[in-house]
Amino acid sequence: MAELDIGQHCQVEHCRQRDSKMGETANKRRKGAKNSETAAKVALMKLKMHANGDKTLPQMEFGVVYSCVEDKMYTGRKGKGAFCNGQKLQVSRQEDITKSLLVTEFGSSRTPETVRIILSNMEKLLCIPIHGIRGVGTAAVNMCLVATGGADAYYEMGIHCWDMAGAGIIVTEAGGVLMDVTGGPFDLMSRRIIAASSRTLAERIAKEIQIIPFQRDDED
Numbered sequence: 001m002a003e004l005d006i007g008q009h010c011q012v013e014h015c016r017q018r019d020s021k022m023g024e025t026a027n028k029r030r031k032g033a034k035n036s037e038t039a040a041k042v043a044l045m046k047l048k049m050h051a052n053g054d055k056t057l058p059q060m061e062f063g064v065v066y067s068c069v070e071d072k073m074y075t076g077r078k079g080k081g082a083f084c085n086g087q088k089l090q091v092s093r094q095e096d097i098t099k100s101l102l103v104t105e106f107g108s109s110r111t112p113e114t115v116r117i118i119l120s121n122m123e124k125l126l127c128i129p130i131h132g133i134r135g136v137g138t139a140a141v142n143m144c145l146v147a148t149g150g151a152d153a154y155y156e157m158g159i160h161c162w163d164m165a166g167a168g169i170i171v172t173e174a175g176g177v178l179m180d181v182t183g184g185p186f187d188l189m190s191r192r193i194i195a196a197s198s199r200t201l202a203e204r205i206a207k208e209i210q211i212i213p214f215q216r217d218d219e220d
Contacts, residue, residue, distance in 0.1 A: 081174075100130050158214050168188070
């Protein structure tokens, strides 16, 4: 009976330790996301202060994205390349959409029409067919995954400029391209993006996507 009690105690203690570790990981995710958002909003305010009374903002010169769960630091500087923990990054250069792994998210909006379009876009892409669709939970890290060559393209609508700015230069310095989901030039304030390993792939994705009208980041 005593041995059974000890075994039960060990099992309970193991569960407590496991739950504690899970809680710490979740807290790290929330804290990291909140800190990144706050820092990015401050940077955005500085950019707006330098704008010349119009919607033209200075080009990003460098970007830093830290994935606290993986303990990976992604960096990129214009003309100097992109790196992860000091290792140089290179996109996959994939052009064939049928061989492509895409990353995206469902977003935070739960309005029925928005959800319908998100699911419809996924269905159209999957039925091309493509290799698959994944998501790691954050726009910036999804984009960095494209920069590493681990995914071939990322697309999303409804995110903000602070989600895209730092990771955007990491993608381009790794050899990737940024494009609006309409197929036009990338607009940091538009709240939408395609980040891909090649222009051919980005243009092919843009052909399948239905636009979701979100308010721009530079509109009150």
